[in-house]
Amino acid sequence: MAVLRSSLDTTTEEYAQNRKVQEAAIAALDEQLEATIAGGGAKYMQRHRDRGKLPVRERLELLLDPDSPFLELSPLAAWGTGFTVGASILTGIGVVSGVECVVIGHEPTARGGAMNPYSLRKTLRALEIARLNRLPVINLVESGGADLPTQAELFVPAGRIFHELTELSGLGIPTVALVFGNSTAGGAYVPGMCDYAVLVDRGAKVFLGGPPLVKMATGEEADDEALGGAEMHSRVSGLSDYFAVDEHDAIRIGREIMTRVNWRKLGPAPAMDPAAPLYDPDEILGILPPGSKVPFDPREILARTVDGSEFDEYKPLYGTSLVTGWARIHGYPVGVLANHRGVLFSEEAKKASEFIMLANQTDTPLIFLQNTTGYMVGAEYEQGGIIKDGAKMINAVTNSTVPHLTINMASSFGAGNYGMSGRAYDPRLMFAWPSAKLAVMGAAQLAGVMSIVGKSSAEAQGKPFDDEADAKRTEAIEAQIEEESHAFYITARLYDDGIIDPRDTRTVLGMSLSAVHNQTVQGRRGYGVFRM
Known part of the structure; x- marks a missing residue:
């Protein structure tokens, strides 16, 4: 299996700034965890x-x-x-x-x-x-x-x-x-x-x-x-x-x-003595950018997560905004779907659908690493069939019967959350990183859409548009969505199973894989109708 080679430079100012932001997010998480431990x-x-x-x-x-x-x-x-x-x-x-x-x-x-x-x-x-x-x-x-x-x-x-x-x-x-x-x-x-x-x-x-x-x-x-x-x-x-x-x-x-319960796991045992990643998981903190709009290469995360940093990438030259491939985590074989540049195009949706079906053919659990702004919009993409291609991906996720484990690394917006096995699609376990966000769309985008709708409504009714009131409303909406998309707000409502330190991702996935293998691990051999 191919070995991932990291290009991360830990001496740059960007790395230092990224790390500073993530350490602050983890400190805020630790403070709340201490409150939980304190009970009453x-x-x-x-x-x-x-x-x-x-x-x-x-x-x-x-x-x-x-x-x-x-x-x-x-x-x-x-x-x-x-x-x-x-x-x-x-x-x-x-x-x-x-x-x-x-x-x-x-x-x-x-x-x-x-x-x-x-x-x-x-x-x-x-x-x-x-x-x-x-x-x-x-x-x-x-x-x-x-x-x-x-x-x-x-x-x-x-x-x-x-x-x-x-x-x-x-x-x-x-x-x-x-x-x-x-x-x-x-x-x-x-x-x-x-x-x-x-x-x-x-x-x-x-x-x-x-x-x-x-x-x-x-x-x-x-x-x-x-x-x-x-x-x-x-x-x-x-x-x-x-x-x-x-x-x-x-x-x-x-x-x-x-x-005395005579318990036996039904899933296959992991490979013995798995190799640790070649790169330090502590470096993940310097990889994550401070804002969800800045993309990062998920291969850098995988190089610090999977056994021996080995990753057999599937269709690496096609649908490049989504990284797919095969690996092992603590000895367990897994298929990985990881968002690269956020947006899912038709190519990514079709690639994901095929990959999920292959994982089901081989009874291989799937790991979804979310960092998506959703499926691409616009006349060109609508005419190109983004809806039916996105439907293929969601169909594949819905009907997949191998265990899914999902982690929101940075952002999970719109229908991309569904296609990447969000809470509504029954992942066996789902976690988030401390700075991750989840919402129907980003705060600025949502507020902007509301403003455009307001202007259009005023024009249709022949009424004057109050720009000052619109600015105040936009500011209030942005603040509301920022609050409601915050990782603490999301996890408080059990839309995931907890927030984890990014450096613990390999450990958490290993424990989760061990847990899901108490049950039979078996993929679906037949799917519903796919819109071609």
Whole structure:
């Protein structure tokens, strides 16, 4: 396989400036990640410890295999909203007793771990990832239930949690609930619907109705232990499968459960001892330009990401705004589609369609590296068939059944987001870099379109056009779109699975590929109708 040769000069002023901008973006990301780790803050964290309880991240650390990595998902969910950054819940993919699992852990120091609209989305996405990739699920349960002021946004869609848990069980994918504290009302069904339930003595409280509700509804006097304690559920109701004397014991039992599930991956194993890239991934920070309008060569990224910097490029002289080719990442064979100069023309769309079909013929996962402003517009391109060619590419992406992994490197605008396997096209996992943007189009372009439409409307109605008001409106629209296309804004709403440091791209892709290979890796052998 051909080896990529880098032409990057790390001594230039451009490299230094690029690096400075990216380091600032990463520093801003790190600041928000620290807020996520802090949960409800020092006061509530200490109160939690004073009750003899472990913070959720310490529970996670004890659960995971020693020194094993954890791929956290959506850590900035709910950023910029009235809810705690991270949405009062921790989700991710980690290894427990040698088995890759999705872990879902409530953050009890933030509003008692109550579920809000963002924690619901985050939970459902984690369960979807588990189902699609055939990953066992371990729930670290301690939640006060629904955030009641937002119940109208929660009650109906939250039923999907129970649906997903029972569907996972039906698919033979193990589900485990380790109950450390409250698991009440609808939340009581989480241990009830998991394959295995472990309840902590004097900690777990699993009941549909607590003492006040029971008193109000029936007049009965009953305490927490009688209604939903670990001993009662272990000796009387039978809800509990395992009685844990404390939190450490519950985690020990959870790890033991995973040793007995007889888990085997269905996808092929990676090649052993993969070679590291020939170039330092740290240099990626100097490759990325400060603005999305400035193109960069994705081969420079690939040279610092794929095994041995080896890349077998497909159709290198055709449709050159899109780089396609074959490589390996941590020993896993992959096909790569990476935007070069942003715009997708007909040639790029047809090239991508053929490449995606080839990947499906050989059961090869696909990596989409987005940096696109969308499909080309204009009379020449419309007459040349850009719509039907773009439709071919979107058809190929839609009907592809090999795993897709997507990373927004810099920009993802318009239908280019769809053609490059954006969120709506079900990539198994999707991440973004800290300075990436996502929107229907760039802020200046969108504001300009609105201004042109306004002028045309005024002319059609024979009314004068207020240039001063238009300038103010244009400025406001640009500011709005800049805010709404920011990486933090996008990830807060779970339009991706998290923001990653560009230098960690190879590691994140390797962990993601390992996770998706728990499921069968098989391409589609037949496609729908392509407009020729």
